[in-house]
Amino acid sequence: xxxxxxxxxxxxxxxxxxxxxxxxxxxxxxxxxxxxxxxxxxxxxxxxxxxxxxxxxxxxxxxxxxxxxxxxxxxxxxxxxxxxxxxxxxxxxxxxxxxxxxxxxxxxxxxxxxxxxxxxxxxxxxxxxxxxxxxxxxxxxxxxxxxxxxxxxxxxxxxxxxxxxxxxxxxxxxxxxxxxxxxxxxxxxxxxxxxxxxxxxxxxxxxxxxxxxxxxxxxxxxxxxxxxxxxxxxxxxxxxxxxxxxxxxxxxxxxxxxxxxxxxxxxxxxxxxxxxxxxxxxxxxxxxxxxxxxxxxxxxxxxxxxxxxxxxxxxxxxxxxxxxxxxxxxxxxxxxxxxxxxxxxxxxxxxxxxxxxxxxxxxxxxxxxxxxxxxxxxxxxxxxxxxxxxxxxxxxxxxxxxxxxxxxxxxxxxxxxxxxxxxxxxxxxxxxxxxxxxxxxxxxxxxxxxxxxxxxxxxxxxxxxxxxxxxxxxxxxxxxxxxxxxxxxxxxxxxxxxxxxxxxxxxxxxxxxxxxxxxxxxxxxxxxxxxxxxxxxxxxxxxxxxxxxxxxxxxxxxxxxxxxxxxx
Numbered sequence: 163x164x165x166x167x168x169x170x171x172x173x174x175x176x177x178x179x180x181x182x183x184x185x186x187x188x189x190x191x192x193x194x195x196x197x198x199x200x201x202x203x204x205x206x207x208x209x210x211x212x213x214x215x216x217x218x219x220x221x222x223x224x225x226x227x228x229x230x231x232x233x234x235x236x237x238x239x240x241x242x243x244x245x246x247x248x249x250x251x252x253x254x255x256x257x258x259x260x261x262x263x264x265x266x267x268x269x270x271x272x273x274x275x276x277x278x279x280x281x282x283x284x285x286x287x288x289x290x291x292x293x294x295x296x297x298x299x300x301x302x303x304x305x306x307x308x309x310x311x312x313x314x315x316x317x318x319x320x321x322x323x324x325x326x327x328x329x330x331x332x333x334x335x336x337x338x339x340x341x342x343x344x345x346x347x348x349x350x351x352x353x354x355x356x357x358x359x360x361x362x363x364x365x366x367x368x369x370x371x372x373x374x375x376x377x378x379x380x381x382x383x384x385x386x387x388x389x390x391x392x393x394x395x396x397x398x399x400x401x402x403x404x405x406x407x408x409x410x411x412x413x414x415x416x417x418x419x420x421x422x423x424x425x426x427x428x429x430x431x432x433x434x435x436x437x438x439x440x441x442x443x444x445x446x447x448x449x450x451x452x453x454x455x456x457x458x459x460x461x462x463x464x465x466x467x468x469x470x471x472x473x474x475x476x477x478x479x480x481x482x483x484x485x486x487x488x489x490x491x492x493x494x495x496x497x498x499x500x501x502x503x504x505x506x507x508x509x510x511x512x513x514x515x516x517x518x519x520x521x522x523x524x525x526x527x528x529x530x531x532x533x534x535x536x537x538x539x540x541x542x543x544x545x546x547x548x549x550x551x552x553x554x555x556x557x558x559x560x561x562x563x564x565x566x567x568x569x570x571x572x573x574x575x576x577x578x579x580x581x582x583x584x585x586x587x588x589x590x591x592x593x594x595x596x597x598x599x600x601x602x603x604x605x606x607x608x609x610x611x612x613x614x615x616x617x618x619x620x621x622x623x624x625x626x627x628x629x630x631x632x633x634x635x636x637x638x639x640x641x642x643x644x645x646x647x648x649x650x651x652x653x654x655x656x657x658x659x660x661x662x663x664x665x666x667x668x669x670x671x672x673x674x675x676x677x678x679x680x681x682x683x684x685x686x687x688x689x690x691x692x693x694x695x696x697x698x699x700x701x702x703x704x705x706x707x708x709x710x711x712x713x714x715x716x717x718x719x720x721x722x723x724x725x726x727x728x729x730x
Contacts, residue, residue: 182219356392445480622646632672673699
């Protein structure tokens with residue numbers, strides 16, 4: 163093993179060295195240009211060309227490739243790999259002697275470290291890296307690198323809100339680019355012109371957000387059109403410029419033109435597989451239709467934002483705000499379950515990203531303070547939950563009312579059947595009494611009253627019945643006793659003994675039976691009011707009559723009349 167191990171190590175070292183290649187300056191330059199071009203168009207292609215450079219046996223080439231791969235990994239959101247490759251690049255760089263070339267590559271590393279810090283929201287760290295890179299480039303009189311660093315320095319001033327300084331630096335840089343244009347290839351020159359013009363336009367848009375001066379938007383439109391003119395080799399910036407033109411038209415109220423720009427950007431982004439730009443444009447289309455209160459279309463685009471963001475793990479400000487708007491839409495549509503669902507998604511993502519840079523973008527894009535958005539969504543959630551509880555209670559109430567209604571209808575049906583049977587019974591009684599033509603009276607011998615006297619009282623009562631004296635309001639025990647020449651005690655005993663009821667009950671029965679008979683036979687009588695019917699049978703008020711009538715017939719006079727009319 164002592165012999166084999168050194169041999170194996172030597173073998174691996176030789177193989178490793180054989181895997182490294184020598185790159186000519188021309189090929190190295192071409193590969194670097196391809197990397198820079200693909201960063202804005204296709205990250206996977208940019209990785210491919212970085213790997214080609216990394217295969218070089220030249221240490222400076224390896225530093226360039228590793229530092230650029232660090233930036234590419236950061237663009238993909240992989241901070242761990244980004245740090246790993248930057249550490250590897252710096253380890254090799256520290257071993258280099260200070261030369262023109264080493265200072266050139268060191269400036270390049272500072273530049274990329276600044277871009278990575280900016281991407282992570284560490285603006286002051288980014289500015290420090292850019293300034294260090296610019297210092298080295300000034301020593302080398304590297305105007306191209308100075309131009310690139312100036313671009314990014316101005317972007318930091320823009321990020322921290324110092325817009326006037328940022329604009330002045332960018333305009334100076336644009337003039338510098340025109341002076342040193344011959345140092346670039348045509349493709350690089352146009353790419354840089356595109357970037358500078360887009361950055362200037364972007365700052366004027368931010369100025370409008372701050373001051374609400376439409377002249378800033380008009381200036382932004384001018385620079386966005388310049389961006390598009392120079393963006394044939396930088397499709398990402400072309401798409402962003404078109405999206406921004408759509409947004410400016412939306413702000414100005416030109417919704418038709420805004421929709422055209424957004425649709426154009428959507429086609430470009432989809433055809434060229436720009437995932438994040440596709441999310442941005444779909445979010446803007448959703449926002450546009452939300453503004454126009456076309457909630458159905460707005461939901462289509464917001465849901466596309468969600469699905470793409472989740473699929474590619476790009477949950478940025480557009481994803482958060484799409485859920486914010488969906489919560490608002492479902493609240494308007496009274497779909498409370500969905501309003502609560504999207505409120506929860508928004509609030510959860512808000513808490514996850516509380517310390518992230520994209521929350522700054524949320525505030526800028528929505529023009530609302532983050533805490534105000536959070537408070538609004540919490541209120542939407544609470545309102546939706548309250549409405550949901552109200553709906554549940556309302557449904558329970560409806561269920562109870564429906565049950566009561568069913569119970570009432572069943573009871574009504576049963577009562578109606580009972581009433582019909584009662585009426586049927588009364589009608590049969592009436593027919594039987596009519597056929598007999600006289601009252602059947604049973605005189606009991608049980609009570610100690612003279613039979614002749616009892617019979618006399620009964621016969622006189624029957625005469626009074628036939629004369630319908632009971633219809634008189636004064637038909638009472640005292641008056642009847644006086645009329646048939648007896649005393650009230652005799653009269654009460656005779657009625658109780660022969661009819662099984664008190665005189666008052668006997669009197670009420672005569673009156674009610676008469677009313678029932680008239681209601682059965684006399685259509686005109688059925689048209690009388692309850693009060694009139696009551697008075698016609700000797701009652702002074704309708705309430706007493708109704709109570710007595712219901713006790714006898716099992717229903718009120720009005721219900722009895724309706725039943726009789728339904729039978730006619």
